[in-house]
Amino acid sequence: MLVMVAMMGEVMNKCQEETNRVMTLRKIPSDVDAAITEQARLTGKSKNDLVLELLTATFGDLLGNFVRTSELVALMDKEVARLTEREITSQSFESDLVPIYNRxxxxxxxxxxxxxxxxxMMNNIPYLELRARQLRYGMIPFLPKGISMIMALFCEVAGRDxxxxxxxxxxxxxxxxxxxxxxEINEIRIAKSLLPITGL
Known part of the structure; x- marks a missing residue:
């Protein structure tokens, strides 16, 4: 019995090793390395574990990955920028979508x-113009990358229970x-031919 348990443990460890990959990071700026070192010290983690945790949180994020890679989102971002007469941020990581909210x-x-x-996204494209009119921009000259996805999610929620x-x-x-x-929810519900709803 003990032999079987040991063998199962070895198999599980081997499977886990096969699903993991090794990555080497080069040319990390010294100030970034110093920040990683200090934050790893404060959290009681190794630098490797801290960076791995951050990478996993970022690239293990379904919504964040979709926003960064989807041609449809990029196209609809441009349309929202046109409707609002604003620019979309140029950097992929300058987004309002962060992992904790994405989850x-x-x-x-x-x-x-x-x-x-x-x-x-496809189901809510017809309502993005209405949602764009609802948003308040103030003096902000740009919009975050993925704004169209955020808007589509809001429009999707408006049609739910x-x-x-x-x-x-x-x-x-x-x-x-x-x-x-x-x-704002009810304006979109009306556009979707749904009855208005009141807060619970």
């Missing part, structure tokens, strides 16, 4: 793969007043 989007809307994200809409507000959209939130 909430995926959890609330039950997003499991890129096909789910493509479907949401009251509980999902309320959960979306509590988890992700609490930065604006609830009254304003439901006003």
């Amino acid at each position: 909430e989007y995926c959890r609330i809307l039950e997003l499991n793969n890129e096909d789910d994200l493509k479907r949401i 009251g509980l999902t809409i309320a959960q979306f507000y509590t988890s992700l959209w609490f930065v604006i007043g609830q009254e304003e939130y439901y006003k």
Whole structure:
């Protein structure tokens, strides 16, 4: 029995090793290396573990990866920029979509793969112009990369049930007043030929 357990452990370790890859990073600026060193020390982690954690959080992020690689998102970002007379940020990582919020989007809307994200974008393209009119830009001269995806997700939520809409507000959209939130939600619901909804 002990032999079988040991053999199973060896097989599992081998499988794990086969799914992992080794990466060597070169030409890291000295100030970045110093920042990694200090933050690793403060968190009690090795530099390797800290960088691995950050890389995994960034590139293991379904929504973030989709925004950075999707030609559809890039195309719709340009359309939103045209509608709002704003520029889209040039850097891929200058985005409002961060992993912790992205996980909430995926959890609330039950997003499991890129096909789910493509479907949401395609289904909500007709409502992006309305959503663009709702947004408040103030003096901000640019929009974050992936803005069209954020807008499509909002429009998707607007078509869902009251509980999902309320959960979306509590988890992700609490930065604006609830009254304003439901006003914008209902404008999109009307455009989708759905009945208005009130806050729970």
